[in-house]
Amino acid sequence: MKIKDILDNNRTISCEFFPPRAEEGIPDVFSAVERLKAYRPDFVSVTYGAGGSTRAFTERITSEMKQQSDLEVMAHLTCVGQTKEEIHSVLERLDQTGVENIIALRGDPPRGESDFVPVKGGFQHATELIEHIHNNFQMGVAAACYPEGHTESPNLNSDLDYVKQKVDKGADFLITQLFFDNSDFFGFLDRAKKAGIDVPIIPGLLPILSTPQIRRFASMCGASIPPDLDRQLDKCADDDRSARAIGIEHATKQVEELWANGVPGIHFYVLNRSYSVSKILDNLNLPGHNGRD
Ligand SMILES: Cc1cc2nc3c(=O)[nH]c(=O)nc-3n(C[C@H](O)[C@H](O)[C@H](O)COP(=O)(O)OP(=O)(O)OC[C@H]3O[C@@H](n4cnc5c(N)ncnc54)[C@H](O)[C@@H]3O)c2cc1C
Known part of the structure; x- marks a missing residue:
């Protein structure tokens, strides 16, 4: 089923996983998914890496989940390092195995490079990939946005112009980059509405797992850590268990406020570690997603 059709009638909970580096890691991904199944995610997604084998695993995991479970899946796909023909082949294979949803991304420049340079004959921006999928496949398409x-x-204005272009080219809904201050999300929603963006915008949340890790991620993706939260994290720079507890509490409060304000769904960056997301959903007791219904 297309996620856009699920969003027509439901507020969604979704979970994002990443493919392992080696074949032996595949069962761990399925185990993490299995642990969250009790919370009935409306869809799960699998990220697309920078290199050959992990990319093959993204295809394999999404296809297997689609064929062997009752979960709706979304494959991530980027423009990095592949020609349009190669990307078309990936889409054809996903389509043939029944995958109906793609989140179309440009991807980050490879490690050590500061600018994104497409391969000869590749796509330059997510907009081009979205248009390609829209023109050649029946799949549902999502895209990224940045509060x-x-x-x-x-x-922020030029950024929003390109988000609008993604929607105009065929993105059915948007998922945000992680953020820790809901006012950044609400501000983005206002600007998006004024810019005429009328598709569902799902906030993406990353439960903090450790202080060094979240500082690294936040600086890589341009997400700011509010001073209060940062001070708390300072105190457990070497204590992942405490950092994780702070992350659960912070994300629970974020979801509570977002949900109360009518967001169309919540997308969790699970990082293949199901514990925090299960605790957050336990705390929230959302109908249908509390692990008990
Ligand atoms: C929900 C989500 C999932 C993600 N999943 C993955 C993943 O699986 N794998 C992965 O490698 N990365 C992933 N990313 C990270 C993403 O690839 C990076 O943030 C990347 O730097 C930008 O991707 P994009 O699709 O937003 O690119 P684009 O929309 O192409 O934007 C990139 C930059 O170019 C600008 N721009 C856009 N269109 C144009 C245009 N037509 N002309 C000029 N400038 C333009 C934008 O303002 C922006 O600054 C994900 C991000 C999010 C939010």
């Missing part, structure tokens, strides 16, 4: 702006954008 605090994308790291390469000169300003």
